[in-house]
Amino acid sequence: MLTFAFPGRVIDANCYVLATGPGEECLVVDPGIGIEDTLREVLREHRLRPAAVLLTHGHLDHVYSVTPVCGGDTAAYVHSDDRYRLEDPLAHISAPLLAMVEQQFGARATWREPERVVEVTGGQTLELAGLTVDVVHAPGHTEGSVLFGVPTVPDGVADQVDVRSTVLTGDVLFAGSIGRTDLPGGSDAAMQRSLREVVLPLPDTALVLPGHGPATTMDRERATNPYLQGL
Template sequence: MLTIAFPAAAFDTNCYVIAPAAGEECLVVDPGIGVEDTVAAVLREHRLRPAAVLLTHGHLDHVYAVAPVCGGGTAAYIHAEDRYRLEDPLAIVNPGMLAMLEQQFGRKATWRAPERVVELAGRDALELAGLQVSVMHAPGHTEGSVMFGLPQVPDGVTGVEVSSTVLSGDVLFAGSIGRTDLPGGDHAAMQRSLRDVVLPLPDTTLVLPGHGPATTMDRERATNPYLQGLGA
């Protein structure tokens, strides 16, 4: 599975481009702030055509470039409970953060919603770009946070024993989890998601998070302090 990962220009949000192989259709996952040129370059280099944009949740740093990356005909997929965030994510961002972004990039932040949006539900099974994608609803960071599971692993992964992949968004990071103190966050819901959705994942799952380095469920089960004592 061809997998290209790169950070956005703000907040180090990971954007992923995933395809069965070069020259095929692809999925773009979490196109954050300032990724448009990099996505376009990756598509040209590998001769890829976007079939869908998958959003792990609706926070600005994960969706800011969704409309330009989608273009007119490609749909954005987001859980129904985070659908409202695509109406205008700027409206629910701290004004100080917006000012910081405007100072960093030298222009006022703007928002354009994608033309086509597909609402997801937990346990949806998708077939997109020749890939099978399972949807795992894992609220806590936001109401509609999801993880996307794939039965393959990226080409070239060595040094770890992995047999499947999960794009965990801001649910699970290497050594940490997503914060729950932002609007729509819920600590109790996050605890349930970690116990009922994250912990049952096989040890051989490769975790590609929304921020930070990749990890494995084997490593997180053994070392992540936020998973200790939850039970499976």
């Protein structure tokens, strides 16, 4: 699987591009703030065409550039419980945080809702851009947070570490940490259930591509992540 990862310009939210190979359709996952130029270069260099945008959740730092990417037949896929956030994600962050984002971004934030939005639910399997993607509902960071599971791994990774599948965890699971639950729509109780019933059952051979920070593996997180201990 051809895989590219690069952070947005604000809060370093990771954007991912997945494809079966050069010259093919691709999936764009979590296009955040200020990723357009880098994304455009990746698409041009590898002759990729976005077939869909997958959103792990509806927070601004993960969805801000969804509309520039979407259009025509390219839809944004989001869990039904986070669908309301795409109406105006700017309305769901505090004024001080918005001011900080705009100062760091260097421009006034604007928003236009995607023309095509497809609501997904946990347990669905999507067939997009030649890839099979499992949708796993994992609320806690937001009501509609999901993991996206793919039964393959980025090219070359399996030569370096024992991984056989990939899971994009958004802001549910990070290397050594988890997503915060004190924002509107967050729930510590729901996060604990998601960690116990969704994250812990993931196989040790799963490569974890999180919404922030470096990639990791479930084997490593199970052994070292303090938020998974004792669950």
